[in-house]
Amino acid sequence: MINDELKVLVVEDSPVVLKVLNHLLSQNPKFVPVLCACYEEAKAKIENASMTFFAAIVDLHLPDAENGEIVDLVLSHQIPCVVLTGNFDDYQRLNLLNKGVLDYITKDSRYSFNHVIKVIDRLRKNQDVKVLVAEDSSTSRLFIKILLEQYRFKVVEAEDGREALAKLEEDHSIRMLITDYNMPHINGYDLVRMLRHNTRFQDLVIIGLSSEGDSSLSAKFIKAGANDFLKKPFYHEEFNCRVVHNLESQEMLETIRELANIDSLTRLKNRRYLFDDGEKMFRKAMPNASFAMLDLDHFKKVNDTYGHVVGDALLQAIGQEVLAHFPNLLACRFGGEEFCVAADESVESLMPKLEAFMDSIRVKEFTEAKIHVTFSIGVCGGEFSSLDDAIRIADDNLYRAKRLGRDRIVTD
Template identity: 45%
Template sequence: MEKILVVEDSPMVMKILRHVLSQSDQIKPVYAVTFDEARKQLAQHRFVAALVDLSLPDAPNGEVVDFVLQQGIPCVVLTGSFDEQKREQLLAKGVADYVTKEGRYSYQYALGVIHRLIKNRKIKVLVVDDSDTQRAIAVNLLKLYMFDVLQAKDGMQAIKLLLEHPDIKLLITDYNMPRMGGVELVQNIRVKYEKTDLIIIGLSTEGEASLSAKFIKAGANDFLRKPFNHEEFHCRISHNIEFLELIETIKDSVSRDVLTGTYTRSYFFSQGETVLLSAREKGSPVAAAIIELEDFSSVNSEYGHEAADLLLKYVGKKFVRSFGRFIVARGGSKEFFVLMPGLNNEKARAFVDEVRQMLGRESVSIGSHSLSLSFSAGVSNCVNGSMDGLMGACVECLNRAKEAGGDLVFGDDE
């Protein structure tokens, strides 16, 4: 969970904020009611963002906002009143957003902005514009929202950066640029990237009314006419990113085993082939493991299917957490597969054995019974050109571990 600073002097507003923020499992709020308290909290903790009241008894003119921004912390401002002059002042300061204290939805909105800021840190955005000034405006706004931002001066440079950074999720491009303009760039990108893989937003100061249609028909997701204001830019970006995240969530859920939350066997093998190909090109190691739960059949026969399902859910959750940076899948009724790119056999075997020991110290309660957990595993780096060959070598290691008495992890060298 990420720490955020919350500064508010009104007891009623603070009560609402505590209730709304307690519903989030992504943040850990640290509260202050005065500017002095806020300074002390900032000295003691590291915050990813701040939700700050504009006017405090010991800081009536927004001094706390200025101080938070000076620390390089994204700031969402709470204000009791709103007018155009105040809006201009807040945006000029560099706040991420502002919220008027008008009802529960306002605080829910503020929480949504905080969540968005936290998620944005992992999202890479490419801004393409030949104008240094216009490009800087978009880049600064994106950095204000904590995006990881790359820049290009024309379409040719943009394509080069896309190839170097395949994890770019959003591209914002101007229309009129040298070498390759915006529409031509979109057309070239859509040969490889679908709309659900890469969001593209077109920009232009040109007066031609049909420009938005040109961009959309070429494959852009959206279009903005320059100059755009702070809020419009933020909303368009957020809505498009949320659309992409929704599609990714749907795709991920289809690839997940319903019972355990791990990936499906088919997803494991399809992704595995891609991982193997990449590893061969880079000359890096890839390890795989087959984990087989012990005494699972007896649990099924003695306690029933519901008890067995409960055990699988528990183990699946543990494996997803333990092997979080790798691909873990359910391979069969009592088997799990793990693919670990970057690990040699010694490190992979030690890692899997560490998980085995951790699981062995735990138990699952089923009714009045407490079931201990154990598994045997085979780990291999024998890549013989395919996932089938790699997993076949894991089976051989697993069989040796079971023949040696079980509750063991064997690798290629044993």
């Protein structure tokens, strides 16, 4: 689990650069910048027992430590370190990266500062990313593990393809597989093919490795379904770039997919998600399933009286109420001012939650206009053959609730 606040040590003698980094870090609510202008000030902060640093951004040349001593100090306390310097020196860059510095960035443009923040934020995200390393060589496996842990990834190890497959089957939280080609029992290529034939692993990021000289092996791996391929031996800077690039590409795809299933106004799941993934959940829960349609009473009057901006603000607030009252159920915006709850539980279990929702809504004021609202709810909890059938029955009961005077729950 990621901490609520992460202290980032910034050691920089330029007041302008210090101000820029402080501003950029402060834009992310997860980070708390701790600013130092010299080596001694940074040393005092680091040795303060009450302070634990998530990462450090340091300048190499400080007034009281001109030869990069700050890097050794930070690394000696196991604090991940990013070097931000005004001078590019390739020999120095390689030396620092070999010491364990995360990145070596020159202050040559605004992009440089944004890149520093991106590295630190990626480090934060990596804490929740589990990577499986399948490699029969213990030396190689340890080397890869050290590289990954340096960037805060959680690492799981497997000695061969068979063990890797077993660990992937038992641990659904593994998001990336790094696999060698030449392994006993199941080689890396066959492992990739087996995984890609299983839809459960369609989002697993896979990077293949091999020290063999066959130039067609990379194409073979990628055609089998791997996201990328690296030839051993590789330099650790390239390794990290490939890992991060492939992970971010997959995260972007997941974000796009998620956006397709989320209602942009209320942030609830949308109607499309209900009829795709919700259908599977509902079918699995039958016959111990129930369904409710929730309609905001007199919503047209709100738009006519206060305008659509206030109407949208009301729907946003109601969306949060729906989410809060049905956290473990599938709550969706069905359309307009209509919401729904698909429950993998009986109607007897759902009804008290709906009543608590109604009681809570009645006593609240919403938006700056202090609007009071009520709901009409139709529930399906009897016999039905599908999600479509349950929606039809709940909808009929909803209209009965409207005809009976609104602000009530009607069930069959």
